[in-house]
Structure formats: structure tokens, C-alpha cells
Amino acid sequence: MFLKRLKKSTPQQDAEFRERMEQVPFLDKLIMIGTAFVVIVLPCLAVIVGMSLLVMWILGML
Numbered sequence: 001m002f003l004k005r006l007k008k009s010t011p012q013q014d015a016e017f018r019e020r021m022e023q024v025p026f027l028d029k030l031i032m033i034g035t036a037f038v039v040i041v042l043p044c045l046a047v048i049v050g051m052s053l054l055v056m057w058i059l060g061m062l
Contacts, residue, residue: 009017056062 053062
């Protein structure tokens with residue numbers, strides 16, 4: 001149901017997006033990448049480390 005609502009972008013929309021992204025300052029792009037790292041990568045790493053420690057504790061390796 002959700003996938004049916006997704007529409008592919010047209011070449012004109014792609015061109016408009018590229019033009020808008022060229023106007024974004026470098027510092028703002030860097031902040032966007034840093035925010036994505038903090039919001040996505042760090043919680044994923046925390047879950048993986050937590051689950052690994054839990055398994056090690058259960059199996060007596062810790």
C-alpha cells in the first residue's frame with residue numbers, strides 16, 4: 001500500500017533538486033551529514049554492541 005503511493009521523479013524535478021542542492025553552503029551540507037551520522041549510525045552501533053554484549057554474557061564469555 002505504501003509503495004503504491006511512491007511516484008518516480010521526473011527529469012525536470014531531478015534538475016530542480018540538483019540546482020537547489022548546488023546553492024546549499026558547504027557548512028550546511030556538512031551539518032546534514034553529521035546529523036545523519038548521529039541519528040542513524042550511532043544508534044545502530046549501540047544496538048549491535050548491546051546485543052553482542054548480551055549474547056556474550058549469556059554464553060559466559062564476558
